[in-house]
Amino acid sequence: MNVSVKPVRTAAISASNIDASYDKVKILKQAGIEIEHGKITTLIGPNGCGKSTMMKVFTNLLNYQRGQVIINGEDIAKFTTRKLALELSILPQEPITPPNLSVKDLVEQGCYARVGALGMLKQQDHDGIKQSIHKVGLSRYINRDVDSLSGGERQRAWIALTLAQNTKILALDEPTTYLDIGHQLEILELIQGLNKKDNMTVVMILHDLNHAAQFSDHIVVLNDGKVVTSGAPWDVLTVDLLRGVFGVEASIIEDPVHGTPFIMSHKSILNLK
Amino acid sequence: MMSDLSVTNDQAFDQVVVDRRWLKWRWLLLALAILCFLSLMISIMIGYHSIFLVPSRIWAVVSGDENTSKLEKIATNFRLSRAIMAFMVGGALAISGALLQALYRNPLAEPSLTGVTQGATTAVVVFAVFGPTIPNHLVIYSVPFIAILGAIISTTITWFLANRVGKVEPLRLILMGVLVGGVLSSATIVSLIWAPDTYANDLIAWLAGSLAATTWEDVRMLSIALLILTPFVFLSVPRANLMQFGDDIASGLGQSINPGRILVLFTACALTAVAVATVGGIGFVGLMVPHSLRWFVGGDLRRLVPACFLLGGALVMVTDFIARNLSSRILMEITGLPMDSVTLPVGIYLSLLGGGFFLFILKKVKT
Numbered sequence: 001m002n003v004s005v006k007p008v009r010t011a012a013i014s015a016s017n018i019d020a021s022y023d024k025v026k027i028l029k030q031a032g033i034e035i036e037h038g039k040i041t042t043l044i045g046p047n048g049c050g051k052s053t054m055m056k057v058f059t060n061l062l063n064y065q066r067g068q069v070i071i072n073g074e075d076i077a078k079f080t081t082r083k084l085a086l087e088l089s090i091l092p093q094e095p096i097t098p099p100n101l102s103v104k105d106l107v108e109q110g111c112y113a114r115v116g117a118l119g120m121l122k123q124q125d126h127d128g129i130k131q132s133i134h135k136v137g138l139s140r141y142i143n144r145d146v147d148s149l150s151g152g153e154r155q156r157a158w159i160a161l162t163l164a165q166n167t168k169i170l171a172l173d174e175p176t177t178y179l180d181i182g183h184q185l186e187i188l189e190l191i192q193g194l195n196k197k198d199n200m201t202v203v204m205i206l207h208d209l210n211h212a213a214q215f216s217d218h219i220v221v222l223n224d225g226k227v228v229t230s231g232a233p234w235d236v237l238t239v240d241l242l243r244g245v246f247g248v249e250a251s252i253i254e255d256p257v258h259g260t261p262f263i264m265s266h267k268s269i270l271n272l273k
Numbered sequence: 274m275m276s277d278l279s280v281t282n283d284q285a286f287d288q289v290v291v292d293r294r295w296l297k298w299r300w301l302l303l304a305l306a307i308l309c310f311l312s313l314m315i316s317i318m319i320g321y322h323s324i325f326l327v328p329s330r331i332w333a334v335v336s337g338d339e340n341t342s343k344l345e346k347i348a349t350n351f352r353l354s355r356a357i358m359a360f361m362v363g364g365a366l367a368i369s370g371a372l373l374q375a376l377y378r379n380p381l382a383e384p385s386l387t388g389v390t391q392g393a394t395t396a397v398v399v400f401a402v403f404g405p406t407i408p409n410h411l412v413i414y415s416v417p418f419i420a421i422l423g424a425i426i427s428t429t430i431t432w433f434l435a436n437r438v439g440k441v442e443p444l445r446l447i448l449m450g451v452l453v454g455g456v457l458s459s460a461t462i463v464s465l466i467w468a469p470d471t472y473a474n475d476l477i478a479w480l481a482g483s484l485a486a487t488t489w490e491d492v493r494m495l496s497i498a499l500l501i502l503t504p505f506v507f508l509s510v511p512r513a514n515l516m517q518f519g520d521d522i523a524s525g526l527g528q529s530i531n532p533g534r535i536l537v538l539f540t541a542c543a544l545t546a547v548a549v550a551t552v553g554g555i556g557f558v559g560l561m562v563p564h565s566l567r568w569f570v571g572g573d574l575r576r577l578v579p580a581c582f583l584l585g586g587a588l589v590m591v592t593d594f595i596a597r598n599l600s601s602r603i604l605m606e607i608t609g610l611p612m613d614s615v616t617l618p619v620g621i622y623l624s625l626l627g628g629g630f631f632l633f634i635l636k637k638v639k640t
């Protein structure tokens with residue numbers, strides 16, 4: 001008798017054999033990814049390899065041609081837009097900031113899925129909104145226009161929006177772009193705190209490999225629309241990988257503080273022509 | 274560095290209980306309501322028939338007091354219906370503009386610049402000239418439907434023309450809107466050639482956007498239409514709010530993109546169309562009003578839309594008051610043209626005002 005046994009622990013997100021394309025151009029080729037509950041998973045890879053595309057696929061922002069995406073044990077096709085927004089929140093790579101919107105106005109929109117369109121007409125969930133703004137340290141700017149904030153403050157406002165959505169899974173596409181090194185670490189520590197304290201599942205895309213190494217439980221490497229390798233930082237980040245995927249000669253040492261891999265890049269061996 | 278994150282006893286955190294924008298907004302609504310009331314009073318007190326009505330006389334007429342002269346009755350009825358009409362038209366157009374701007378993510382989106390108004394006017398003219406004859410008493414109630422249909426068709430065409438490259442760019446949208454509007458306006462003029470002389474003039478006057486022929490029947494029709502559309506506005510506001518962020522974020526926050534878009538587009542088209550159906554092509558209200566308010570109440574449509582209703586209403590009411598009281602003698606002196614006993618329709622004044630405003634914004638958008 002062939003009884004299919006349900007896995008004891010289902011992944012938060014599991015995408016398998018994904019083919020996805022824009023118009024006719026195939027971007028993802030048989031790509032698969034597993035995101036575990038309560039872990040920080042980071043997607044890395046060179047520009048244009050399909051990281052954002054992958055994230056769009058498993059957050060239902062892009063239709064895929066082949067494969068399957070399962071969120072919390074259920075096929076993503078079974079979710080309505082609203083139901084999915086209760087499970088996972090997304091911060092795209094370059095969010096559009098509408099003019100004349102205060103931080104509070106922005107963050108309040110995070111309640112949409114929970115209170116519904118008509119609920120949004122009343123002002124609801126003040127505490128949740130204030131908490132989210134507080135967590136990213138923007139309480140002082142709560143009445144300021146988002147488009148008048150600095151790049152880093154704006155990024156934190158967007159993160160507050162995803163927090164106000166109050167989901168278990170957080171998907172962030174390059175949350176540290178535009179930020180200086182101090183604010184990069186601040187955001188990443190904030191994300192780590194959400195993961196450790198609130199047990200949130202985080203999946204993000206980063207370009208800084210050392211940050212990926214320091215903050216991730218799990219790293220997924222994409223190249224040319226395929227998943228090259230994935231696993232713990234020490235297993236994934238190797239001199240060969242850096243040469244093959246990123247085109248750099250590098251050496252890897254142990255970070256004396258965190259014990260994570262630390263990459264020193266020496267020289268590009270990319271042939272851009 | 275003491276970062277914000279480590280501040281646990283954050284003073285600002287407690288202060289945010291007072292949300293400044295909503296507070297400011299309440300005061301603004303009050304001020305706008307007073308403005309509307311004053312405009313209404315002035316509109317009724319002063320005007321055509323050279324009779325000045327003090328508020329007590331107005332009240333006497335409105336409350337049905339027998340002790341009023343025929344002239345007082347006529348003047349009050351005429352001016353009151355016209356002022357109410359102006360108010361509703363302005364409010365509807367301003368809300369329509371605010372919704373379109375959110376939907377298109379474009380500060381220049383405006384019913385008359387995105388093909389909505391011309392779609393409505395053209396449909397009405399074409400129907401009046403070529404359509405089946407309908408009983409007189411039904412005309413007033415069928416025109417809005419025709420106008421809505423026309424607005425939706427031409428908006429959809431504009432959308433697809435502007436959208437061909439994958440996304441709708443601000444200036445491309447306006448370009449296409451003006452293009453579609455221009456083609457439709459020509460179609461309107463061509464249709465007018467076939468119109469019997471008896472109502473060709475009426476149609477031309479109507480096209481320029483005039484409140485001169487307002488009757489209580491018109492007021493009733495538009496109030497009913499706006500009442501029906503009110504729930505649509507309520508449903509549209511939170512959705513349009515999310516649309517300002519673009520499809521990905523709106524969808525990530527739980528909004529189904531296409532149903533939301535259709536709802537907001539329909540509401541914006543219908544609001545403009547029912548206004549146009551009664552008073553003709555009045556433009557730029559949907560551009561000027563949301564813009565002037567946005568810097569004050571912010572871009573959140575939950576505050577913007579109610580404020581738009583009041584300010585749009587006041588704007589058209591005041592402009593119409595000026596339009597019908599600016600004596601032809603003054604017009605003659607300003608323009609040097611022989612304009613004896615001519616009053617220009619309110620639409621002309623609003624276009625003049627709006628044109629200047631548009632140039633002003635265009636400069637800001639480009640930079």
Ligand SMILES: Nc1ncnc2c1ncn2[C@@H]1O[C@H](COP(=O)(O)OP(=O)(O)OP(=O)(O)O)[C@@H](O)[C@H]1O
Nearest residue numbers: 022023027045046047048049050051052053054093
């Ligand atoms: N909307 C789109 N239409 C057409 N092609 C697209 C679109 N978005 C991305 N692409 C293409 O798909 C490929 C993968 O893009 P994607 O955004 O997933 O890359 P990425 O790995 O996130 O890169 P980056 O590190 O630069 O953000 C690129 O070649 C890009 O040109």
Ligand SMILES: [Mg+2]
Nearest residue numbers: 051052053093
């Ligand atoms: Mg990307």
